[in-house]
Amino acid sequence: MLTIHAADEVRTAWDGEPLRDAAVAVTGERVTRVGPAEDVVRAFPGARVRRWPGVLGPGRLHDGPLPDAPSPRERVHAVLKLGAVAVLAEHVDAELRAAAVRGGVLVLPAARPAVLAEGGRADLAVLGSGGACLATVCAGRLVHRRR
Template sequence: MLTIHVADEVRHGTETVKDGAVAVDGSRIAAVGLPEELLERFPGARVRTWPGVLGPGRVHEGPLPDAPSPRERVHAVLKSGATAVLREYVDSPELRAAAARNEVLVLASAQAPAITVHGRADLAVFDGTGACLATVCAGRLVHRRR
């Protein structure tokens, strides 16, 4: 299903689009621009509106947070706005499986995340205090703060 994520700001590469939007088709980014343009281009898309700044998902660069289970450790990373972790910290078969089930990228080294058309739809929305409001990993909404 195609979803258009609308936010107060969208950080796309070196650009910031005020009142911008990102269209997500499956696990990929279909387009970035103004909401009106994307709604015209993709009629019938589901629209999610977020108060805050939408940008690329982060890379969690340290050990995964402590939690009772591997699934909860991965979920804690997603709640922070991260959609990727470093391989050196995903050091057990259980953690690797939990990351794979949630489509969290496991990277050999940190890479600068970016929103690119046709790229993987890894997005995060942050409020003015820096708190994560929502995380989209491979096109799926995997965390939403209420």
């Protein structure tokens, strides 16, 4: 299913220039298009459109130990609630790795820049004005939404 995630501001990299009133089209687990919201919506008539407040950008890397929680699955979910879609291998044991993989969270050997690019994996984070994560999309799936 094709979903368009639109926001007042989209960043293809967190330290990059913002695109105003922009959108990201996602098909399956891949980014199909990034650009002005009007153009993206026009290019994909009939797509589900989600409009987010705040800033939409690439999913983050959680570069420390995963938050404490009763189970590995809940520890991984706690990371998703922070807007992270990747963790460093040095911070996960076999149980956490399995839970991360089941949830679509990347386990990386080293840090790498997070970017939104056409054809790339659809990992998105929406941050509110105070920096809190409002929503996380991991491999094209909405896995967290703040209520």
